[in-house]
Amino acid sequence: MEEVKDHIESKTKSGKKGEVVIEVKGLKKGFGDKEVLKNINLTVKRGENVVVLGRSGQGKSVTIQCIVGMLTPDEGSVKVFGEEVPELSDEDLKEMRTKMGFLFQGAALFDSMTVKENLEFPLTRVLKLKDQADIDKRIEEVLESVGLPDSGDKMPSDLSGGMRKRIGLARTLVVNPEIMLYDEPTTGLDPITSREISQLILEVQKKYKTASIIITHDMECAKLTADQVLVMDDGEYIAEGTFEELQKSDNELVKSFFNDIK
Amino acid sequence: MAEQVLTGWRKWLVGVGDQGVFFSRFVKNIFSGGFEWSEFVRQCYEIGYRSISLVGITSFIMGLVLILQLRPTMVSFGAESMLPHTLSVSLIREIGPVITAIICAGRIASSIGAELGSMKVTEQIDAMDVSGANPVQYLVVTRILATSFMVPLLALMGDVIGLIGGYIALNFTDKISFFLYFNKCIAALDFTDFLPAFIKTIFFGFAIGFVGCYKGFNSNKGTESVGIAANSAVVTASLWIFFIDMIVVQISTILFYSK
Numbered sequence: 001m002e003e004v005k006d007h008i009e010s011k012t013k014s015g016k017k018g019e020v021v022i023e024v025k026g027l028k029k030g031f032g033d034k035e036v037l038k039n040i041n042l043t044v045k046r047g048e049n050v051v052v053l054g055r056s057g058q059g060k061s062v063t064i065q066c067i068v069g070m071l072t073p074d075e076g077s078v079k080v081f082g083e084e085v086p087e088l089s090d091e092d093l094k095e096m097r098t099k100m101g102f103l104f105q106g107a108a109l110f111d112s113m114t115v116k117e118n119l120e121f122p123l124t125r126v127l128k129l130k131d132q133a134d135i136d137k138r139i140e141e142v143l144e145s146v147g148l149p150d151s152g153d154k155m156p157s158d159l160s161g162g163m164r165k166r167i168g169l170a171r172t173l174v175v176n177p178e179i180m181l182y183d184e185p186t187t188g189l190d191p192i193t194s195r196e197i198s199q200l201i202l203e204v205q206k207k208y209k210t211a212s213i214i215i216t217h218d219m220e221c222a223k224l225t226a227d228q229v230l231v232m233d234d235g236e237y238i239a240e241g242t243f244e245e246l247q248k249s250d251n252e253l254v255k256s257f258f259n260d261i262k
Numbered sequence: 263m264a265e266q267v268l269t270g271w272r273k274w275l276v277g278v279g280d281q282g283v284f285f286s287r288f289v290k291n292i293f294s295g296g297f298e299w300s301e302f303v304r305q306c307y308e309i310g311y312r313s314i315s316l317v318g319i320t321s322f323i324m325g326l327v328l329i330l331q332l333r334p335t336m337v338s339f340g341a342e343s344m345l346p347h348t349l350s351v352s353l354i355r356e357i358g359p360v361i362t363a364i365i366c367a368g369r370i371a372s373s374i375g376a377e378l379g380s381m382k383v384t385e386q387i388d389a390m391d392v393s394g395a396n397p398v399q400y401l402v403v404t405r406i407l408a409t410s411f412m413v414p415l416l417a418l419m420g421d422v423i424g425l426i427g428g429y430i431a432l433n434f435t436d437k438i439s440f441f442l443y444f445n446k447c448i449a450a451l452d453f454t455d456f457l458p459a460f461i462k463t464i465f466f467g468f469a470i471g472f473v474g475c476y477k478g479f480n481s482n483k484g485t486e487s488v489g490i491a492a493n494s495a496v497v498t499a500s501l502w503i504f505f506i507d508m509i510v511v512q513i514s515t516i517l518f519y520s521k
Binding site: 069097111158 | 296377384385386388389390391392393394395396400493
């Protein structure tokens with residue numbers, strides 16, 4: 001376990017821009033008789049935002065759940081910081097997860113806790129911080145980053161959809177993750193709030209130098225945040241490139257995503 | 263038909279296996295360090311303190327009703343003076359612990375099942391898990407230990423309040439002093455009446471917490487499953503209570519009363 005921990009530490013601390021942090025090869029995953037992921041190949045470099053587009057139910061979320069170790073692949077390789085995720089022990093997986101942030105579609109805030117307690121949770125349980133002044137400073141800083149500096153005492157039920165997403169993002173950022181996984185970050189939000197969240201994703205990339213996978217249907221979000229875009233259909237990536245490259249694609253499905261984009 | 267029966271049994275066996283795995287995770291996490299004391303205390307308050315009035319009222323009525331029901335029969339035997347003895351033995355040995363546990367199964371197992379089920383549906387448990395925190399330690403260990411600790415205390419309180427209810431009922435028709443009544447109640451009891459009853463309430467508490475947590479933690483992803491988790495937690499915990507009662511009574515009969 002120590003070896004893996006040291007390896008992850010060395011990879012994360014000495015990592016340079018352009019270095020591959022997520023590498024998925026030949027990933028297959030099914031549920032019962034249904035094969036959801038048929039052959040997924042994906043590479044994400046440090047500091048890069050990869051946007052995954054695709055119709056609902058095509059397995060976009062399943063891919064990132066395999067990356068974070070929530071699901072075990074049926075076949076294929078899923079490497080994060082060079083470590084094969086399905087082969088990690090519980091302790092090593094836990095260690096790995098401290099370097100990754102996962103923003104859930106509904107933000108998944110702990111609704112029995114205030115915003116401040118939500119942010120304290122990973123600091124005291126994952127980073128095991130004891131110094132309350134340090135904890136408060138980090139919380140203040142991250143709330144400032146997401147533009148909600150005065151929301152610490154609020155309960156999640158008092159927050160709007162956009163605010164919940166921001167606090168969800170703050171909770172993952174508070175532990176300084178190297179990798180961010182966004183599961184439909186703008187779904188259910190109005191266009192203005194969606195744009196603000198997309199802007200925030202971009203700011204996070206710049207400020208925290210994170211590598212990110214962004215699962216979305218929101219083309220505005222994709223246009224604003226993507227360094228690389230992947231289009232998924234029937235358990236495979238059918239197109240890959242920059243946003244501008246894919247805009248010129250001849251593929252009907254790819255075109256249908258880009259139709260309304262000016 | 264035969265296939266349906268086989269599928270049903272297979273599901274049941276898988277469920278038993280899952281519960282075994284869940285139990286081993288619970289045990290492993292008790293000793294893995296970093297015990298969540300503040301959450302444990304909060305759960306003791308939620309589970310114990312907030313159940314006091316419900317358990318108190320039910321136990322009071324139970325003691326009162328038992329005396330009212332017992333009296334005519336005891337009078338016909340000329341054994342009216344044995345009423346405090348009869349009540350205290352039946353309350354302490356059986357009725358107090360079982361009624362308290364059933365009340366707690368209804369209130370606590372359902373609330374734990376619904377709370378954790380709802381956390382599962384809204385991906386809060388997944389969020390804890392992927393952040394590198396330990397949801398079993400934070401949510402499960404604290405709740406199961408809190409129920410195992412608080413249900414015995416609630417049962418003890420329920421026993422005392424039940425006896426007070428009996429005293430009031432007895433004074434509707436007869437005049438008996440408070441001290442004489444409680445002297446009679448205590449004189450009728452032996453250590454062997456109290457000990458198995460107390461031990462079984464610890465198991466009742468464990469069953470309530472364990473079933474509530476298991477059902478909530480393993481609920482499906484959908485709002486309907488929250489209701490199913492809560493409902494199934496109450497039904498299963500109640501069954502466990504009667505099952506544990508049967509076993510403990512059988513063992514204590516062999517150990518203490520088989521002369």
